[in-house]
Amino acid sequence: MAPTDSDLSGRPVVMDVFRFLPDEETEPRFQRYEIPYRDDDVVLDALNHIKAEVDATLSFRWACRMGVCGSCGMMVNGEPRLTCETFVNEFHPEPIRIEPLAHFPVARDLVINMEDFMDKLPTVKPWLVPADPKPIEEGEFLQSPAQLAAYKRFSMCINCMLCYSACPVYGLDETFIGPAALALAQRYNLDSRDGGKAERANVVTSHEGIWECTYVGDCTRVCPKEVDPAGAIQMAKLSYATDWVKSMLLPGG
Amino acid sequence: MDRHYVRKLPAMWWLRKRTYLVFMLRELTSVFVVAYALFLMVVIWRADDPGSFSGLFDALDSPVGLVLHAIVLAALLFHSITWINLTPKVLVLWRDDEQVDPRLIAGANYLGWAVASAVLAWLVLK
Numbered sequence: 001m002a003p004t005d006s007d008l009s010g011r012p013v014v015m016d017v018f019r020f021l022p023d024e025e026t027e028p029r030f031q032r033y034e035i036p037y038r039d040d041d042v043v044l045d046a047l048n049h050i051k052a053e054v055d056a057t058l059s060f061r062w063a064c065r066m067g068v069c070g071s072c073g074m075m076v077n078g079e080p081r082l083t084c085e086t087f088v089n090e091f092h093p094e095p096i097r098i099e100p101l102a103h104f105p106v107a108r109d110l111v112i113n114m115e116d117f118m119d120k121l122p123t124v125k126p127w128l129v130p131a132d133p134k135p136i137e138e139g140e141f142l143q144s145p146a147q148l149a150a151y152k153r154f155s156m157c158i159n160c161m162l163c164y165s166a167c168p169v170y171g172l173d174e175t176f177i178g179p180a181a182l183a184l185a186q187r188y189n190l191d192s193r194d195g196g197k198a199e200r201a202n203v204v205t206s207h208e209g210i211w212e213c214t215y216v217g218d219c220t221r222v223c224p225k226e227v228d229p230a231g232a233i234q235m236a237k238l239s240y241a242t243d244w245v246k247s248m249l250l251p252g253g
Numbered sequence: 254m255d256r257h258y259v260r261k262l263p264a265m266w267w268l269r270k271r272t273y274l275v276f277m278l279r280e281l282t283s284v285f286v287v288a289y290a291l292f293l294m295v296v297i298w299r300a301d302d303p304g305s306f307s308g309l310f311d312a313l314d315s316p317v318g319l320v321l322h323a324i325v326l327a328a329l330l331f332h333s334i335t336w337i338n339l340t341p342k343v344l345v346l347w348r349d350d351e352q353v354d355p356r357l358i359a360g361a362n363y364l365g366w367a368v369a370s371a372v373l374a375w376l377v378l379k
Contacts, residue, residue, distance in 0.1 A: 020258050022256040022257070022258070023256075027258075028258055078269070078270075102260065103260070103262075105257035105258065105259050106257060106258040106259075106260070107256075107257055113257055144350070145350065146347065146349070146350035146351075149350075149352070150347065168262065168266055168267070168273060171262040171266065172262055172266075214276070214280070215276075215339065216272065216273065216276040217272065217276065217339075218270070218272045218273065218276075221272060228342070230342065231342040231343075231345075234339075234342050234343040235342075235343060235345055237343070238343050238344065
């Protein structure tokens with residue numbers, strides 16, 4: 001039988017929520033909420049229940065509720081997760097600790113400032129840079145299923161930034177361009193329609209780029225879209241290093 | 254950004270998650286790889302002088318020597334296995350329209366490791 005609102009009287013769940021109100025406090029604190037939940041509630045539902053019924057001052061981001069928009073990423077018991085895909089049942093009866101995405105500055109409560117990521121993303125030119133521009137009259141760029149398969153996995157990124165929260169390299173050094181942006185660079189480098197690999201090299205192979213990655217691999221583990229940023233970065237290392245060796249051995253070639 | 258709250262990673266961040274710890278162990282065990290490679294070079298260098306060579310081996314043929322070797326072996330196995338398991342991520346090969354099975358790439362590395370070890374064992378033990 002489908003759960004109804006009457007089930008709300010059933011099991012309570014304890015939520016320890018990170019609170020930071022920049023106009024009133026200099027230090028964050030944890031606020032405990034004890035709320036009822038239904039079996040099919042996700043953590044985002046629980047937060048929306050708090051916001052609607054218990055404490056309207058709580059701030060957090062969300063939009064689609066179906067794992068597509070990438071807005072509702074938060075630390076759930078220390079792990080970066082999309083809260084719309086994380087069921088309360090997974091933790092019950094233990095309390096659930098909710099924090100804003102790690103490594104980013106906190107603007108208010110569970111809302112992080114994502115400017116750093118937004119500034120970095122366009123620097124790797126995550127769009128098609130055709131080797132030979134061709135006029136629209138000449139038609140589309142054709143691609144075989146194998147050519148699509150070469151990069152498709154890396155194109156599933158929804159910019160949720162969970163990978164940045166999982167990456168200790170980014171946590172220690174915020175100049176690191178980071179998993180999602182570098183994976184997108186490699187996604188376009190692998191695209192048969194793209195010719196922008198050399199143009200991206202300046203940023204991608206800079207000190208803040210692929211070579212700063214030490215391959216912890218946690219970005220890949222937490223990615224809700226199975227993008228495998230760590231794999232993409234290692235592929236980029238091999239690919240650019242091969243280019244460099246070739247340019248040394250074949251000057252002018 | 255002045256009104257933002259900035260969280261810093263603690264120095265012991267790598268103890269917080271199992272995945273971070275495994276990464277740190279993989280990195281730290283590389284020290285054992287280098288150290289033992291240097292040690293082997295010293296052994297080869299001393300092979301010219303039979304007296305000094307057998308003296309070194311007598312020193313190693315002790316409980317301390319055995320324990321040290323067991324530690325180094327464990328570190329090298331951990332490093333090599335975690336390293337080889339990552340190789341299919343770096344080397345993604347395509348045969349016509351199909352991706353080469355990642356297990357094949359890791360397997361080739363294991364095979365190379367086994368062959369190299371067997372050749373070395375044959376050279377040392379023959």
